Amino acid sequence: MKRLTKWQSLLFLLGGVLMVMGAGSFAFMWRQQVVCWIFFAGAVLFTTMQSMQIYDGNNFVVKRLKRIQAVANIFFLLSALLMIDTAYMCFRPLFSSFTTYAEYVYNKWVVLLLIAALLEIYTTHRIDSEMKRDE
Structure with missing residues (x-):
């Protein structure tokens, strides 16, 4: 597994902290129109740095886990976009009624x-155990 540099590791950690702060503040309804952007910035930092950790080995299990991690990264970014939508209701004009909008989009960031x-959590734990097994 390619190691991140010191700065990349710092950005990775910063992204995780921003995501936790943004999600927690948004869930407690504190300045939602601001903290949704903090969560978005954290998600972008976190997913970008994690995607830079490339696995060059031959272990099929680790390659599969990295693909699952890529799906998780996409879900992080989609949840950030849905969080922004919950704060600003950007997608509301696309639906004929508020009930339909609420049923399909509003507050669905939590699920993603x-x-x-x-x-x-699953992939991080499994990649760690697979890497230790390879050593």
Whole structure:
């Protein structure tokens, strides 16, 4: 696994902290129109730095786990976009009624964030154990 530089690791950590701060503040309804952008910036930093960790080995399991991690990264970014939509209701004009909008889009960032977090925890743990097994 390609190691991140000191600055990349710092940006990776900063992205994770911004995501936690943004999601927590948004969930507690504190300045939602500001913290959604903090979460978005954290998600972009986190996913960018994580995608820079390239695996060049031959272990099929680690390659599969990295692909699952890429799906989790996409879910992180989609949850950030849905969080922004929840704050600003950008996608509301696309639906004929508010009920339809609320049913399909409004506050669905939570579901995507939960799926992404579970995938991230699983893949991080499994990649670590597979890398130790290879050594």
